[in-house]
Amino acid sequence: MAYRWGMVVDLDRCTGCEACVTACHAENNLPTVGADEAARGRAMHWIRVERYWEGEFPDVRVKFRPVLCQQCGNAPCEAVCPTYASHQNEDGLNAQVYNRCIGTRYCGNACMYNVRFFNFFHPQWEKPLQLQLNPDVSLRESGVMEKCTFCVQRIKAAKSAAKAEDRAIADGSLQPACAQACPAGALVFGDLNDPESRVARLSASPRGSKLLEDLGAEPKITYLHRQGWHESNA
Amino acid sequence: MTPMDRRRFLKVTAITGTSAALARCGNPEHQIIRFVPEEELTPGIAVWKPSVCPLCNAGCGVLARVMDGDAEVFRNGEAGVTRMGLPRKLEGDPAHGVSQGRLCVRGQAALQVTYHPDRLASPRRRVGERGSGAFEDITWDAALTELIGRLDTLVEAGNAGQIAFIGRPRRGRRAELVAEFLRRIGAPAPVAFEFFDDAVIRRANELSFGRYQLPTIDLARTHYLIGFGADFLGTWNSPVAHGAAYGRMRQGQPGTVTKFVQVEPRMSQTGASANEWVAVPPGTEGVVALGLAHVIMRDGLRPASAAGRAGAMVEGFAQGLAAFAPADVERYTGITPARIERLAREFAANGPAVAVIGGPALAHTNGLAQALAVNALNALVGSVDVPGGVLFTPTEVAPVGPPRSLREVVGGAAAPQLLLLDEANPVYASPPGWHVADLLQRVPFIVSFGAFVDETSVLADLLLPDHSFLESWTESSPESGSADAANATAPPAMHPLYDTRSMPDVLLDVARRLQRPLDPPLPWQTFDEMVQAPTTVPAMPAAPSRAPDTPRAWADARFDGEAGTYPFHFLPYASQALLDGSLAHLPWLQELPDPLTTAMWSAWVEINPGTAERLGIAEGDMVEITSAHGSVRAPAVISPGIGPTAVAMPAGQGHDTFTRYASGRGANPVHVLAPLDEPETGALAWSATRVRIARVGAADGSLILFAGATRERPDHHGRG
Numbered sequence: 001m002a003y004r005w006g007m008v009v010d011l012d013r014c015t016g017c018e019a020c021v022t023a024c025h026a027e028n029n030l031p032t033v034g035a036d037e038a039a040r041g042r043a044m045h046w047i048r049v050e051r052y053w054e055g056e057f058p059d060v061r062v063k064f065r066p067v068l069c070q071q072c073g074n075a076p077c078e079a080v081c082p083t084y085a086s087h088q089n090e091d092g093l094n095a096q097v098y099n100r101c102i103g104t105r106y107c108g109n110a111c112m113y114n115v116r117f118f119n120f121f122h123p124q125w126e127k128p129l130q131l132q133l134n135p136d137v138s139l140r141e142s143g144v145m146e147k148c149t150f151c152v153q154r155i156k157a158a159k160s161a162a163k164a165e166d167r168a169i170a171d172g173s174l175q176p177a178c179a180q181a182c183p184a185g186a187l188v189f190g191d192l193n194d195p196e197s198r199v200a201r202l203s204a205s206p207r208g209s210k211l212l213e214d215l216g217a218e219p220k221i222t223y224l225h226r227q228g229w230h231e232s233n234a
Numbered sequence: 235m236t237p238m239d240r241r242r243f244l245k246v247t248a249i250t251g252t253s254a255a256l257a258r259c260g261n262p263e264h265q266i267i268r269f270v271p272e273e274e275l276t277p278g279i280a281v282w283k284p285s286v287c288p289l290c291n292a293g294c295g296v297l298a299r300v301m302d303g304d305a306e307v308f309r310n311g312e313a314g315v316t317r318m319g320l321p322r323k324l325e326g327d328p329a330h331g332v333s334q335g336r337l338c339v340r341g342q343a344a345l346q347v348t349y350h351p352d353r354l355a356s357p358r359r360r361v362g363e364r365g366s367g368a369f370e371d372i373t374w375d376a377a378l379t380e381l382i383g384r385l386d387t388l389v390e391a392g393n394a395g396q397i398a399f400i401g402r403p404r405r406g407r408r409a410e411l412v413a414e415f416l417r418r419i420g421a422p423a424p425v426a427f428e429f430f431d432d433a434v435i436r437r438a439n440e441l442s443f444g445r446y447q448l449p450t451i452d453l454a455r456t457h458y459l460i461g462f463g464a465d466f467l468g469t470w471n472s473p474v475a476h477g478a479a480y481g482r483m484r485q486g487q488p489g490t491v492t493k494f495v496q497v498e499p500r501m502s503q504t505g506a507s508a509n510e511w512v513a514v515p516p517g518t519e520g521v522v523a524l525g526l527a528h529v530i531m532r533d534g535l536r537p538a539s540a541a542g543r544a545g546a547m548v549e550g551f552a553q554g555l556a557a558f559a560p561a562d563v564e565r566y567t568g569i570t571p572a573r574i575e576r577l578a579r580e581f582a583a584n585g586p587a588v589a590v591i592g593g594p595a596l597a598h599t600n601g602l603a604q605a606l607a608v609n610a611l612n613a614l615v616g617s618v619d620v621p622g623g624v625l626f627t628p629t630e631v632a633p634v635g636p637p638r639s640l641r642e643v644v645g646g647a648a649a650p651q652l653l654l655l656d657e658a659n660p661v662y663a664s665p666p667g668w669h670v671a672d673l674l675q676r677v678p679f680i681v682s683f684g685a686f687v688d689e690t691s692v693l694a695d696l697l698l699p700d701h702s703f704l705e706s707w708t709e710s711s712p713e714s715g716s717a718d719a720a721n722a723t724a725p726p727a728m729h730p731l732y733d734t735r736s737m738p739d740v741l742l743d744v745a746r747r748l749q750r751p752l753d754p755p756l757p758w759q760t761f762d763e764m765v766q767a768p769t770t771v772p773a774m775p776a777a778p779s780r781a782p783d784t785p786r787a788w789a790d791a792r793f794d795g796e797a798g799t800y801p802f803h804f805l806p807y808a809s810q811a812l813l814d815g816s817l818a819h820l821p822w823l824q825e826l827p828d829p830l831t832t833a834m835w836s837a838w839v840e841i842n843p844g845t846a847e848r849l850g851i852a853e854g855d856m857v858e859i860t861s862a863h864g865s866v867r868a869p870a871v872i873s874p875g876i877g878p879t880a881v882a883m884p885a886g887q888g889h890d891t892f893t894r895y896a897s898g899r900g901a902n903p904v905h906v907l908a909p910l911d912e913p914e915t916g917a918l919a920w921s922a923t924r925v926r927i928a929r930v931g932a933a934d935g936s937l938i939l940f941a942g943a944t945r946e947r948p949d950h951h952g953r954g
């Protein structure tokens with residue numbers, strides 16, 4: 001059976017620490033754009049942690065929400081791409097073919113989650129920072145759109161290793177960089193087609209919901225909301 | 235080469251991922267020396283090598299993903315290119331008891347320490363005026379000859395006592411070597427300096443529990459948690475271990491929902507995850523703990539005697555803390571008596587319940603009393619050395635021990651004659667009243683082992699750069715973060731890139747070449763040999779070591795600055811990305827959006843919305859913060875997480891000299907701090923300064939937020 005990769009983000013575990021953010025940079029060769037470009041809104045973070053203040057001092061609370069590409073089953077970013085650079089692959093992932101992308105940025109406008117990032121210039125690594133680059137991940141040039149791939153290079157490697165041994169990828173043995181780094185274990189990745197996988201079971205949690213679900217993009221990331229404490233829990 | 239050419243040149247390099255084009259400027263490509271590879275590698279195949287994250291004292295075990303690649307290196311005095319194993323990514327080591335396969339945001343960025351463009355590649359000698367930053371390359375032979383000559387002269391004249399060593403509060407074999415070297419040459423013990431130092435909590439734990447050690451909070455098994463200012467999920471103590479345990483606390487205890495209450499004056503990243511957040515004035519956190527203990531004893535939920543030695547350390551505890559009834563607590567903190575009563579009942583009824591204090595709450599003149607209060611509360615409900623309570627990691631290596639504080643050196647009548655610096659940056663991170671830079675100017679000879687030029691090492695006469703951690707033997711014997719000992723030792727994960735030397739090996743080499751041999755000589759030839767030999771330092775005893783001390787009386791926190799002139803409490807805090815500023819040189823961390831503000835590449839001042847409105851300050855406006863000791867300017871962030879009588883500022887920016895990424899960016903909150911301390915430990919009371927604030931200009935663009943950048947602005951002023 002085909003894989004259908006998905007993720008659960010457990011907001012009850014997430015501490016807003018952002019280990020996931022730097023892990024993604026390191027794994028996927030995201031460029032650091034520098035202060036001037038960042039000030040123009042060009043910083044790239046395939047995963048970001050949104051924070052929402054609620055209430056006023058002193059009765060104030062914060063909610064964190066890691067947001068990355070939701071790997072939509074019915075992805076608006078795909079429908080608008082004139083070159084099919086943004087397309088659905090065989091595992092149900094929204095993939096981006098960099099050398100097909102002509103930089104119209106229609107996809108970036110169509111994505112309601114704001115997770116696509118445009119390369120406004122050639123990325124640079126002041127030497128020898130280029131030594132940190134992951135040889136398994138291609139570099140994107142100026143004029144190309146990019147976004148979270150669920151660490152597709154890891155998926156490919158795990159698939160070919162499993163195929164060579166004629167077995168399926170074991171649940172939990174494959175993780176994107178963000179999930180691997182996350183100290184709190186807030187990010188759970190796996191195959192939604194396997195009903196026994198942790199991600200499939202957690203996706204069915206009554207705490208679960210999807211971002212902007214009513215827009216019909218069929219995101220494959222489920223958010224589990226925080227569990228409240230009441231005297232009766234005790 | 236014109237600048238244009240150079241940029242284009244780097245571009246090619248980056249895109250092709252090859253270093254073939256990395257010739258020195260002006261050198262035609264065919265003249266590059268290509269060295270014979272020093273190791274056998276299978277192209278494109280990754281191997282995993284263990285190491286230890288060096289960025290904080292948590293000592294997380296890591297695995298480096300090593301793949302082959304071309305690197306520009308120095309070999310035998312020549313620059314060239316070689317094919318070598320290069321770490322490309324760091325992950326937590328699943329076999330390590332503290333990291334458990336995870337890493338924090340800073341540990342993820344540790345790779346950039348090794349590949350930093352401004353890393354020192356060879357020894358250097360000062361040529362310009364001290365502090366000018368002008369250095370010239372020098373050979374290791376010449377550098378060591380000079381250092382050994384200076385040491386010989388001091389030893390010969392009977393002045394070995396005037397050799398000083400300032401490092402960071404590290405543990406393990408490297409620290410042991412430094413201490414042994416100094417002891418045997420006749421110098422005073424090393425000074426451990428770090429801005430966010432934990433001397434107060436260690437001392438409190440020594441008094442309360444006989445353990446001079448950081449605590450481990452067994453979050454994974456606790457049912458009720460009260461934090462007092464401790465940023466244990468972000469920057470304090472062992473954040474990876476506590477983050478992992480926190481995840482299990484939240485969703486790993488079937489049938490149990492744990493309540494987490496955080497008590498603090500400014501919402502920390504950790505406080506942001508609390509079920510109930512309780513705002514209190516700075517320096518009164520301990521009053522809340524004493525108030526809870528009062529109610530628990532008054533209502534007969536636990537007898538005072540249950541707190542044992544920890545209770546006996548707090549004056550009035552045996553009498554039920556009569557001075558800390560809920561009405562008294564309200565007077566101090568503004569918390570209603572009903573709320574105190576409720577929190578006390580919840581805490582006593584939902585065991586295992588645990589309290590934790592750290593960071594800003596201890597950075598007060600009454601920090602020790604605050605910590606003792608929380609320790610007594612834990613002991614009262616039986617939460618010490620039990621599942622779900624406070625644990626102490628068994629360690630094979632003795633703890634850092636009450637270190638010699640920098641104040642002893644700074645306060646001494648005479649400046650040392652020779653100073654060895656190991657990564658500590660006290661010029662950047664000490665309050666102006668300590669006059670550290672003035673003192674260092676009076677030291678005739680300064681040697682720095684750090685890999686970067688910072689505000690302190692720029693004053694050095696000799697720079698003897700250490701290898702990066704990935705090029706070194708690493709070891710960790712974590713002081714906290716695990717119920718079991720979690721020691722790790724690992725050989726280098728890569729060959730050194732440059733003409734650097736392992737600092738422990740330099741010390742061993744120097745020791746061997748001194749005119750008058752050390753007495754007795756150090757028993758190791760190399761650091762490899764040392765890390766594989768048993769420690770010479772006695773293990774920390776498992777049982778409480780010292781006899782109970784006399785009880786300490788509660789003392790109100792003292793603040794520097796008249797409330798009339800300086801109406802605001804000034805609350806610096808550790809930055810999630812840059813920590814104390816020692817990580818401000820890493821571009822990944824500079825560009826990390828701060829968890830609570832989304833600011834990148836910036837320093838800022840957090841101001842309550844009502845205060846900002848009253849003073850006519852809008853988000854991004856430049857604000858000047860002035861204490862009796864200095865002033866700094868930074869853009870305003872309007873934050874609902876801070877009260878109307880305080881302002882907060884992250885540590886980390888405002889470097890004058892610290893690589894291209896950090897120098898000249900933002901402002902350093904330490905510049906306004908008063909030199910108040912916690913008297914028993916001498917620890918700087920960095921939360922004890924009062925300031926005034928004023929708008930000094932419109933937004934100048936130096937506040938760079940990520941939140942606005944992706945078109946969504948989830949929230950602006952907390953009313954979104």
Ligand code: SF4
Pocket residue numbers: 068069070071072075076077078094110111112113114115116147217
């Ligand atoms: S989240 Fe955005 S980028 Fe990702 S698949 Fe959906 S529409 Fe496309």
Ligand code: SF4
Pocket residue numbers: 013014015016017018019020021049066181182183184185186187
């Ligand atoms: S690493 Fe995990 S806990 Fe930290 S912000 Fe990301 S998802 Fe949340």
Ligand code: SF4
Pocket residue numbers: 287288289290291292293294337338339340341342472473474
């Ligand atoms: S807590 Fe973070 S910075 Fe500290 S040792 Fe662990 S990974 Fe490194």
